[in-house]
Amino acid sequence: xxxFLFTFGLIAAFTIAGCxxxxxQSVFEKWVKAVSFHHYEEARDLxxxxxxxxxxxxxxxxxxxxxxxxxxxxxxxxxxxxxxxRAEFKYRSKATGxxxxxxxxxxxxKWEFSDFESSDELLEEVxxxxxx
Numbered sequence: 001x002x003x004f005l006f007t008f009g010l011i012a013a014f015t016i017a018g019c020x021x022x023x024x025q026s027v028f029e030k031w032v033k034a035v036s037f038h039h040y041e042e043a044r045d046l047x048x049x050x051x052x053x054x055x056x057x058x059x060x061x062x063x064x065x066x067x068x069x070x071x072x073x074x075x076x077x078x079x080x081x082x083x084x085x086r087a088e089f090k091y092r093s094k095a096t097g098x099x100x101x102x103x104x105x106x107x108x109x110k111w112e113f114s115d116f117e118s119s120d121e122l123l124e125e126v127x128x129x130x131x132x
Contacts, residue, residue, distance in 0.1 A: 024087030024104040024111045025080065031102075031113040032091075036071040040064045048105060048112035070096060087111070 027046055034043035043064060073094040080089045087104045105114040 022111050024082055024106075025089070027104045027111045027113055028087070028089045028102060032071050032075055035064060035067050036074060038068060043113075046113045048107055048114050070098060070100070086114075 031043050031046045034040070034046065040061065044060065070093040075091040075093055078090045078092055078099065080087060082088075085106050088101055089104070090099065090101045092099045103114045104111050106112075
């Protein structure tokens with residue numbers, strides 16, 4: 001019994017330690033969860049604002065509200081790629097059925113949410129709001 005408990009304890013410790021690391025998919029999933037629960041500060045903390053080319057000069061609250069409309073019921077991950085520096089996640093919104101791609105990049109050894117590709121609708125709405 002002691003051997004079983006020791007083995008179980010080791011497995012649990014390694015599992016917990018493994019979950020502590022940041023992977024591109026975990027950053028993407030945390031970002032989606034934060035946005036879907038209106039935790040915009042948490043979502044911003046996961047973002048690389050210097051590299052978020054789509055987000056430069058954008059009213060982030062407005063952007064987050066639009067992203068919420070896509071994320072509110074969660075997403076279905078369809079495909080992902082990772083070259084060690086940039087990971088892309090193609091997903092389908094459960095709320096709207098739209099398919100989009102989001103990117104997570106590695107900066108200074110840390111994975112951060114970077115931008116959306118194929119987010120033309122969101123950016124068009126943001127640009128309209130900004131009068132561009």
